[in-house]
Amino acid sequence: MTTRAALFAGLLLATTAATAQEIKPGSAFLSPEMRRQQSDEARNPGFLWVEQGEELFSRRSGETPACIACHAEPGRSLKGAATRYPQVDAGSGKLLNLEGRIEQCRTQRQKQAAFGYESPELLGLTAYVASLSRGQPMSVTTDGAAKPYLEAGRAFYERRQGQLNLSCRQCHDDLVGEKLRGDTISHGVSTGYPAYRLEWNGVGSLHRRLRACSLGVRATQFDYGAPEYLALELYLAARAKGLPLESPGLRR
Ligand code: HEC
Ligand code: HEC
Structure with missing residues (x-):
């Protein structure tokens, strides 16, 4: 790193608190038409997944209580x-995202086999539960037991990786607004996920998006639900503190 680059990086670190105010949600980088479509429940295809999740939430099978029996x-x-997700689970001390919490209810309270990450059921339920917080400000806990996870997530965000040797920050802070393969680089905010992506022809989780970014720089793609991505998810949520949740987002 040159002295100037080092200085620049230092400045960026020092002004994190100030720049956090300017972080914009993913929808701010959409075309006006896509932004309207995202907010319109009747025209946002992500709501098909929300509806399926809502239906599943009330469905009882045999002796298994439906989600709605307890909620x-x-x-x-x-x-x-x-x-408020990801958050540290009081019982296990592990970091859980919304998918993880739902799977916990599925296995421990419904006593059923886990749905599995990226299954239509888990995507539907996660999209449904997330949609109940549409417009609510992000408010994850970052102190106490969450602190080490937050720091691990921050370190991941800032570490250069892959054959392209790029950190998340180099794209999502330093190159915001630039074009890359037809996309406009955003602040890399997590609040639109699960999101409907045209390229996926369906709804996908945040971890699916993160795997796409890892692949983009030819770095290790972690598994869905991997501790590395969970910590990163907590950092992204903390970075988006106060921004409105907008899942299901609509993306290219
Ligand atoms: C080479 C540049 C580049 C790097 C490095 C990169 N991304 Fe991305 N990322 C993109 C592009 C391009 C998109 C799609 C357009 C957008 O929303 O920014 C994207 C999208 C995202 C989104 C979805 C935003 C939304 O609202 O839909 C998230 C979250 C994200 N990136 C996080 C990360 C994280 C975390 C890392 C580090 C592991 C990372 N990215 C590394 C280029 C990059
Ligand atoms: C037998 C009762 C029971 C069933 C059935 C159940 N849950 Fe839960 N759920 C709970 C309890 C109790 C908690 C609080 C757990 C905690 O905080 O440790 C909880 C927590 C949650 C939370 C987190 C709420 C928060 O404010 O953090 C979500 C989301 C959730 N459940 C979704 C579901 C879904 C989706 C299903 C169906 C797949 C389901 N639950 C089935 C009892 C249940």
């Missing part, structure tokens, strides 16, 4: 829940 009036009782 009555979800529109009220789970409103805002998604804004």
